Amino acid sequence: MGNPTKLEPNKQLDWKWQSRKSLRSLSDFEQYFDLSVDEKKAFAYNQDLFQVRATPYYASLAHKTDINCPIRQILVPQFKEVEAYKTQSLKDPLAERQNNPVPRIIHRYKDRVLLLVTDFCSVYCRYCTRKHFTATGQAVISKKDFHLALDYIYKHSEIKEVILSGGDPLTLSDEKLDELLYAIKGIPHVELIRIGTRVPTVMPMRVTEKLVKILRKHKPVFLMSHFNHRKEITDLSSQALELFVDHGIPVMNQMVLLKNINDSADAVYELSRALLRLRVKPYYMFQCDPVVGTEHLKVSLEKSKSIQRELWGHSSGLAMPNLSLDIPDGGGKVGIVPDFYQGSEAGTHFFVGFDGVKGVYKDPVE
Ligand code: SF4
Structure with missing residues (x-):
């Protein structure tokens, strides 16, 4: 594993300490990892890279020497990031900037919008889809942009x-989240709020009773x-997830399929079962976007x-x-399902199941 001895035991449970002490430079990373030549070379091209950042907690979950460790590959940059593709x-990749009617709002689907409240993350995942916005120094949404966003949502009753x-x-901060949630829930046609976050994974000590009570106040x-990856589920992250669920906040998990990190049915299955034990529904398994x-x-x-085909036959729908x-x-977004449907003829539809068993389904006679 990374070097947990670098954590200060009495402070590691303080999320603000985790944020302050985040690893950001080559020398920070060298304190946790025996970096390969390729990894070191990536830091030398820092100006061409997506920013690098990791909490001491998350870095401590990764392997100190094994460059193939799944967590290490998510947080440590590789020189391949700066090579031509x-x-x-x-x-x-999602052309979000074309669906950006006012600052910080992405409106691609009729009944929902994304509101980009900050460009900051505690860890910059090397595969991040939103590199056009994340870690670009735009910080927390300003009062002016928030009012423009609220006004846009208010005028779109759909x-x-x-x-x-x-x-x-x-x-x-708790106070800022409370303020944002209160204002958004004040718009009569907004039925629910979703929060997309990696915090339970990379800085679970941020999830406090005070925070979950604020979210509960603005339910749903x-x-x-x-x-x-299953390795990301620790005692601390389990406690964080359970705190949400215990306070009536449904938790759904989104993962990205990543080469040599979690690209096997066993890896996905193991993660899914661990999440379900914590009452978290495995929701999406995204194909990695073709982001720079x-x-x-x-x-x-x-x-x-x-x-997916292998999982289909061997795991429950949950x-x-x-x-x-x-x-x-x-x-x-498009859903991709295994090719079970083989075509039809005169109202008879042909199927082959996950393990090769064939059958037909007939339409009713009109
Ligand atoms: S994937 Fe999410 S948590 Fe990771 S860097 Fe991108 S926005 Fe931040």
């Missing part, structure tokens, strides 16, 4: 859900957690489909995350 390499995103919304608030600097972490779609892909350049 053979296929797609997009700064804004918006039923507001998804707080970023960056990571749970890096804001759904928490979209983001665990990619991420080529080496992408899994082929064929492989993702084979993982444990099954939905494989989903965002069509590059703003085509939106």
Whole structure:
């Protein structure tokens, strides 16, 4: 593992200490890891990279020497991030900037908007989809931009859900979150708020009773957690997840399939079962977006489909995350299911199940 002895035992449970002491430079990372030549080289090209940052807690979960450790690959940059790519390499793969009617609002789907409340995260995941915004020094939403966002939501009565995103919304103070949630819930047609966050994974000590009570006050608030690997589930992150659930906040997990990190049915299954034991529903399993600097972490779609097919036959529906892909350049999210349907003829539909058993389904006679 990384070097937990670098943690100060009496302070490591203080999230503000975790944030202050985050690893940001080559020398910080060298205190935790025996870096490979390739990893060191990445730091030398710092200006071309997506920012580097990790909490001491999250770094301590990664392996000190093994460059193939899943957590290490998520947080330590590789030189491959700055190399030219053979296929797609997009700064804004979801074309969010084309669906950005006012600052900080992304409105792609009719009944919901994303509200980017901060560009800051406690850890910068190397595969991040939103590199066009995250870690770009834009900080917490200003009063002016928040009022513009509220005004936009207010004028669009079709918006039923507001998804707080970023960056990571749970890096804001309790007071700021309370203020934002109160204002958003004050809009009559907003039915619920979702919060997308990696905080339970990378800085679980941030999840306090005070925080969850604030979220509960503005119910319904759904928490979209983001665990990619079973190793990320520790006693502390388990306590954080259970605190949300115990306070009536539904938690759904979104993961990204990543090469050599979690790209096997066993890895997904193990994570899903661990989440379910904590009452967290595995929700989405995303195909990695073709974002700049991420080529080496992408899994082929064929492989993702084979993982899903294997899971289909061997895990319960509760444990099954939905494989989903965002069509590059703003085509939106599409669900991908194994090819069970084989076609039809005169009202008879042909199927082959996950283990090869064939059968037909007949339409009713009109
Ligand atoms: S926490 Fe989310 S927004 Fe932040 S770097 Fe990771 S994937 Fe990107």
